[in-house]
Amino acid sequence: MHDPLLNPETKRPGPFVSPAHEGKAPVSEIDSATFLKSAFEQNPGKGLELLFKRYYNPLCSHAVRFVYSKQIAEDLVSEVFFQFYRTKAYENITTSYTSYLFRSVRNECYTYMRREFGKTDSLEMNEEHSISTYHQQPDAEIHYNNLFLKVNEVIARLPMQCQKVFLLSRFENKKYHEIADELHISPKTVEVHISKALKHLRSALHGEWMISLCLTILSIL
Amino acid sequence: MEKTISKYTLFEYLSGRANPLERQLVEEWIVRKENAETFHRWLLEYETQSPQFIPDQDIALENLLLRLNSTLEEEGEWRKEEGEDEDGAPSWFARRSNRFWMAAASVTLLVSCGWWFREPLQYKSYQTAYGQTTDVYLEDGSRVALNSNSKLKVPRLGFWGDVREVALEGEAEFSVSHTIDHKRFVVKTSEKFQVEVLGTTFSVFARPRGTKVALKSGSVRIDYSQNNRRREVMMEPGDLAFLDQEGAVQLERKQDVKTFAPWTEQRYVFNGTPVKEILAMIEENFGQKVSLSDSNIAQRSITGNFKTKNAEELLKTISEVLDLRVEQNGASILLTNN
Numbered sequence: 001m002h003d004p005l006l007n008p009e010t011k012r013p014g015p016f017v018s019p020a021h022e023g024k025a026p027v028s029e030i031d032s033a034t035f036l037k038s039a040f041e042q043n044p045g046k047g048l049e050l051l052f053k054r055y056y057n058p059l060c061s062h063a064v065r066f067v068y069s070k071q072i073a074e075d076l077v078s079e080v081f082f083q084f085y086r087t088k089a090y091e092n093i094t095t096s097y098t099s100y101l102f103r104s105v106r107n108e109c110y111t112y113m114r115r116e117f118g119k120t121d122s123l124e125m126n127e128e129h130s131i132s133t134y135h136q137q138p139d140a141e142i143h144y145n146n147l148f149l150k151v152n153e154v155i156a157r158l159p160m161q162c163q164k165v166f167l168l169s170r171f172e173n174k175k176y177h178e179i180a181d182e183l184h185i186s187p188k189t190v191e192v193h194i195s196k197a198l199k200h201l202r203s204a205l206h207g208e209w210m211i212s213l214c215l216t217i218l219s220i221l
Numbered sequence: 222m223e224k225t226i227s228k229y230t231l232f233e234y235l236s237g238r239a240n241p242l243e244r245q246l247v248e249e250w251i252v253r254k255e256n257a258e259t260f261h262r263w264l265l266e267y268e269t270q271s272p273q274f275i276p277d278q279d280i281a282l283e284n285l286l287l288r289l290n291s292t293l294e295e296e297g298e299w300r301k302e303e304g305e306d307e308d309g310a311p312s313w314f315a316r317r318s319n320r321f322w323m324a325a326a327s328v329t330l331l332v333s334c335g336w337w338f339r340e341p342l343q344y345k346s347y348q349t350a351y352g353q354t355t356d357v358y359l360e361d362g363s364r365v366a367l368n369s370n371s372k373l374k375v376p377r378l379g380f381w382g383d384v385r386e387v388a389l390e391g392e393a394e395f396s397v398s399h400t401i402d403h404k405r406f407v408v409k410t411s412e413k414f415q416v417e418v419l420g421t422t423f424s425v426f427a428r429p430r431g432t433k434v435a436l437k438s439g440s441v442r443i444d445y446s447q448n449n450r451r452r453e454v455m456m457e458p459g460d461l462a463f464l465d466q467e468g469a470v471q472l473e474r475k476q477d478v479k480t481f482a483p484w485t486e487q488r489y490v491f492n493g494t495p496v497k498e499i500l501a502m503i504e505e506n507f508g509q510k511v512s513l514s515d516s517n518i519a520q521r522s523i524t525g526n527f528k529t530k531n532a533e534e535l536l537k538t539i540s541e542v543l544d545l546r547v548e549q550n551g552a553s554i555l556l557t558n559n
Contacts, residue, residue, distance in 0.1 A: 045286075049282065052278075052281075053278065056278050056281060057269075057272060057275060057276060058265050058269045058272065059268070060274070061271075061273040062264065062273075064273045064274060070274055070276065073276075074276050078285050078288075081285055082288060082289060082292075085289055086289065086292060095258065096261070096262070098258075098261045098265050099261040102261045103261070141251050141252075142251055142252065145235070145248075149237050152237050
């Protein structure tokens with residue numbers, strides 16, 4: 001029988017797939033976890049470095065699905081590592097490193113997107129680094145998933161040129177005039193495309209915030 | 222219910238290709254706590270196999286370590302300085318919330334605004350226009366008759382401390398009431414000149430042309446500084462004190478007290494007063510500039526008692542007495558010999 005896990009990515013038309021990194025086998029989770037744990041016990045700095053090398057790239061890859069900007073994704077992931085080390089979270093971590101880091105990054109992304117594309121309601125924006133508060137909710141992971149799936153969907157549905165401009169600007173972090181030169185359009189048009197894309201995102205995500213807020217209230221009740 | 226999903230289904234779900242049924246199954250599976258670890262492990266696998274982009278890990282790590290080093294150093298210093306800071310606790314700065322800093326900034330702003338506007342906040346000003354006189358009653362029962370084009374500043378929050386201090390620019394007659402605790406009453410006209418009283422009636426004239434104090438009743442002391450030396454003069458009723466060009470105070474004794482502040486009744490009393498002086502007074506009180514065609518006119522003097530409400534009336538009377546012609550010349554008035 002065909003094993004989908006052996007090569008699941010060949011069909012994927014995703015624009016950002018780098019063929020060079022396909023087929024890189026995941027390191028055995030349990031072995032690396034014990035190895036990292038002992039590294040943190042002996043020398044936290046060394047532990048951090050190992051953890052970083054192991055998780056930075058996949059975490060960034062995941063974060064970018066939310067924020068659609070390489071720069072912001074990297075910043076958010078670095079922030080998670082920074083807080084992880086600064087607050088000595090590695091000393092009393094109860095889950096696996098994988099779980100902890102993915103949760104934190106997803107929460108950071110969620111918070112960021114909410115700040116950027118949604119109305120900030122003081123109810124949940126109080127604690128900036130409230131990883132733990134969102135942990136408690138069992139459906140938090142689903143909210144995270146729905147968010148980045150929604151973002152993908154919205155961007156996929158954008159008109160071709162608009163999508164292209166938006167990705168060059170946001171994902172590649174290119175300046176308006178660079179994009180204009182590249183696509184032979186006027187900077188004004190670039191601006192129009194980008195504001196259109198952002199408007200789409202905002203209105204689409206607005207519903208998302210409403211749903212998650214309602215669910216949050218329901219789960220509290 | 223106890224369905225497990227395959228990794229493949231999850232990957233399809235993560236890439237947005239799952240159908241609604243699969244999607245629901247995956248979500249039901251994720252919600253269950255015991256699956257959290259598996260979900261994150263598969264997520265890691267998914268992102269490792271199909272990365273969206275390849276960041277420059279080395280540069281990122283370098284930046285992170287740099288940032289950590291500088292931050293931890295800072296925090297270490299803070300801890301050392303504070304001494305009692307618990308180990309591992311965030312530094313003093315970090316513990317303070319944004320709200321605290323907002324509040325601190327507001328207070329600072331408020332205080333500096335207060336400092337900037339301290340005079341209008343601290344003092345209440347009474348100002349008279351040209352040709353207008355007014356009576357001001359102070360909270361201690363004293364009355365101040367303010368002549369035209371003058372300004373009196375009194376403390377907004379009342380007199381406290383052992384001195385009742387007011388500031389004057391222009392001309393005013395003070396009827397100071399005596400307080401039970403013998404509180405001094407001080408009129409400051411400049412940093413260098415002040416009049417101090419216990420309970421009395423006197424008038425103070427403090428204009429660019431000069432400074433004069435006339436005492437009707439009671440007693441006052443004038444404190445002034447000449448060549449940076451503190452000096453004082455005691456006045457008796459009927460005394461007229463004026464500051465001369467050298468900055469010394471001259472006393473003219475036994476004057477007619479009725480002539481001291483006739484303006485309080487809209488009267489002008491001239492006793493051999495030169496025209497020059499009358500014209501200066503008109504300009505001070507009414508803002509009316511008057512010039513003379515012949516400088517000899519300035520030396521002529523007038524004696525008399527005039528009741529008037531405005532400059533025109535007064536000038537008309539004076540010109541009749543001295544046989545002069547009044548010519549309106551734009552904003553200024555010219556007096557010429559007939």
